[in-house]
Amino acid sequence: MDLVTIYECLCDRTRLRILNLLRQGPLCVCHIQEILDEPQVKISKHLGYLKTHGLVTVRKEANWRIYALVAKPAKALAANLACLQDCAAEDKTFRRDLEKLARLRARPDDRAPACCASPRTRLSPTRSA
Amino acid sequence: MDLVTIYECLCDRTRLRILNLLRQGPLCVCHIQEILDEPQVKISKHLGYLKTHGLVTVRKEANWRIYALVAKPAKALAANLACLQDCAAEDKTFRRDLEKLARLRARPDDRAPACCASPRTRLSPTRSA
DNA sequence: CAGGTATATTCCGCAAGCAGAATTTAGGGC
């Protein structure tokens, strides 16, 4: 993976917020959308961008799409995602996003797929393949 | 300094190569140009971009311009520059640039300002103000 | 299969970035 490509993926605030969330685990689009409070198209296009450039993967679950960070990131990507996490910890928006995520996971799962719920109810790894 | 701004500065290969060099210390434009082997306009414009966005500073020395990384980078910038350095260490081009720089500093200083020469001959900090 | 929800795609207009050619600015040496 090219270093420049990584930075290109990182130079949009919406994408940074998405990656910050995905660091906590896989998420379906609707939950990302809810946390970021941005229009559906916007979220979808940025997720598409990240997927095209190899930072995230998708799988289907009923008619949801579950996005996750790539399983085995290249060294450069791993380093930069770690760096992003550190930097995000100092930023109000990123912290608020994580808080929203925590609240969303704590509440009884209304309509979302199991994998988006709290870690306890997440699908077992053996089934996700 | 905005995190997105930092990443925008990092998402061009030429700028990454420049920043990688500047990590070793201040450099005049002509030396950057020589090491990167890129046209003068290109180097100049990318240096301007980095300056505009607060990643580097300039000072004059005769009719050279000496560029340097900002003296007191924000935490996010420092973190990302460190990360870049790690990533660059794994890339052939970045390594070759550093080798060229080392060779350039080792050779008798033909025409360049003192500050671009080997660390021993660099201007003392007290004079640079 | 009709209707609903979740998500992606297409189309459009706009702004920004990049590269190169040519020109300009600024300082130094004679």
Add this chain to the structure above:
DNA sequence: GCCCTAAATTCTGCTTGCGGAATATACCTG
């Protein structure tokens, strides 16, 4: 003052990215 070198700026054309509106696709439910 003239010429040389170092570096920046301007102009142009091209490409990419972003956002939003509208539309399409896919899957589920009854």
